[in-house]
Amino acid sequence: MVTCSAPGKMILFGEHAVVFGKPALALAINLRITSTVKGANQYSVNGHPMKKRHHMYISAALDEAWGGPPINIDTSSEIPSGSGLGSSAAVTVSCVGAMMAHRGGLEPEKIALKSFLVENKVQGRASPTDTSTSTHGQGIIVSPEKVDNFLWRIENGQRCWNIHHCEVPRLHFVVGYTRIHASTGPLVAGVKRLVDSSPEAVRAIDRIGEIVLEGVDAMAHSDKKRLGELMDENHTLLNSIQVGHPELDRLVEACRPFSYGAKLTGAGGGGSMIALTDNPSAVAKAIKETGSEPIIVDVGVEGVRLEDEGTTRK
Numbered sequence: 678m679v680t681c682s683a684p685g686k687m688i689l690f691g692e693h694a695v696v697f698g699k700p701a702l703a704l705a706i707n708l709r710i711t712s713t714v715k716g717a718n719q720y721s722v723n724g725h726p727m728k729k730r731h732h733m734y735i736s737a738a739l740d741e742a743w744g745g746p747p748i749n750i751d752t753s754s755e756i757p758s759g760s761g762l763g764s765s766a767a768v769t770v771s772c773v774g775a776m777m778a779h780r781g782g783l784e785p786e787k788i789a790l791k792s793f794l795v796e797n798k799v800q801g802r803a804s805p806t807d808t809s810t811s812t813h814g815q816g817i818i819v820s821p822e823k824v825d826n827f828l829w830r831i832e833n834g835q836r837c838w839n840i841h842h843c844e845v846p847r848l849h850f851v852v853g854y855t856r857i858h859a860s861t862g863p864l865v866a867g868v869k870r871l872v873d874s875s876p877e878a879v880r881a882i883d884r885i886g887e888i889v890l891e892g893v894d895a896m897a898h899s900d901k902k903r904l905g906e907l908m909d910e911n912h913t914l915l916n917s918i919q920v921g922h923p924e925l926d927r928l929v930e931a932c933r934p935f936s937y938g939a940k941l942t943g944a945g946g947g948g949s950m951i952a953l954t955d956n957p958s959a960v961a962k963a964i965k966e967t968g969s970e971p972i973i974v975d976v977g978v979e980g981v982r983l984e985d986e987g988t989t990r991k
Contacts, residue, residue: 678715680984681775681783684708685756686763686810687850687942687951687974689896689904690911691819691889693868693920695804698836699886700820702893703810704845706852707975708755708762711984712771714779717749724749734765737795738772745780757970759858761943766807769795774812774981786829788812788981789840793831800862802869805831809840814980816843818893845977846899851957852972853928853964857947864944868918881914888914905937905953912940912950920945924969931967935959 684705691701720727722735729736735750750772756764769792774783777791792808810817813828818841823830826842871878888907895903912929915921921941925948929939932952939952954960961971 678713679775679779680711680713681771681778681981682709682711682984683767683770683774683811683981684763684814684978685710685767686807687761687852687949687976688806689942689951690892690907691806691885692943692945693865693915693918694882694885694889695806695819695838696802696865696868697872697882698821699882700818700889701804701806702816702818702843702889702896703806704816704976705810705814705978705980706762707978708972710752710754710756710764710767710771712768712775713751714748714772714775715751717747720747721749723751733799734769734795735772737798738769738776738792741791741795741798742773742776748776750775757854757856759860759948760852760854761941761945761948762852763807763811763943765796765799765861766792766811770808770811770981778983783981783983785812785981789829790831793833797833800865802862802865805838805840810980812981813840813842815977816845817841818843818889843893843896846896848901848904848976849954849957850974850976851932851952851954851960851964852942852974853932853950853952853967854970854972855922855924855928855947855949856970857922857924859922859944859946859948861944864920864946868920871918878918881917885911885914901937901953901955908938908940908951908953909933915941915945922947925950928964928967928969931963932960935963
């Protein structure tokens with residue numbers, strides 16, 4: 678029996694644009710998914726027979742990383758499903774990590790590659806941002822070029838991404854979870870259709886890519902004011918490519934009086950927004966007063982890891 682856990686993530690800058698070869702900046706958060714792999718008489722999840730339509734990511738992870746005798750996979754999650762906080766990446770990475778550790782050891786680069794292939798298969802079109810963040814932890818920069826603090830390179834057809842480590846200063850974020858679920862695949866496909874037909878959408882994607890690089894510089898200087906300005910601009914651009922939601926806008930506006938900046942995070946269409954603040958309790962209160970769920974998170978946490986059965990959170 679092997680138990681492995683992986684963190685969720687929040688994308689600070691670059692969601693959607695990264696699919697088009699632009700850079701992205703993502704941070705690992707202290708909400709994790711844990712997966713335990715053990716021998717069984719049939720393939721099962723949490724003691725129930727595996728069904729591909731209900732366990733798409735786990736089933737694809739088995740195809741990519743296992744190929745052995747039947748196993749049962751027990752999962753335990755701290756990440757709300759559909760929240761935009763990387764639940765699919767975390768369950769994929771923790772499952773792939775547990776399967777690989779069961780047969781050898783943890784090799785982060787291989788886990789990141791196999792986990793990306795799983796998400797790409799399930800979603801139809803994906804970037805390795807979420808899965809690489811969940812694998813490496815801390816912070817990552819995804820870019821088309823290889824620069825300092827390089828970790829690994831992931832290729833898929835003609836597309837390629839270079840993954841880099843990013844130092845994360847002490848920052849305080851609050852997540853506002855709308856409880857509105859939106860599937861990533863259709864949102865990504867919708868953005869592609871828009872980019873294919875609209876010069877304004879192309880310009881928005883290009884500007885988001887520029888914001889990422891400006892955000893990396895601001896983070897390196899711990900410039901919270903500039904980070905907040907860039908978050909506000911990024912949110913407006915994401916609305917312009919039609920991945921926003923009125924509830925996300927309502928949360929962003931509620932948080933801004935107590936924040937440096939706020940924006941949706943992840944695929945959009947619901948899910949979550951994030952606010953950068955020095956007063957997490959005031960932001961959490963503002964989010965709660967809108968009827969949504971506030972989650973105060975730590976960022977820059979450890980990536981995929983083996984767990985002691987006795988210390989694994991259930």
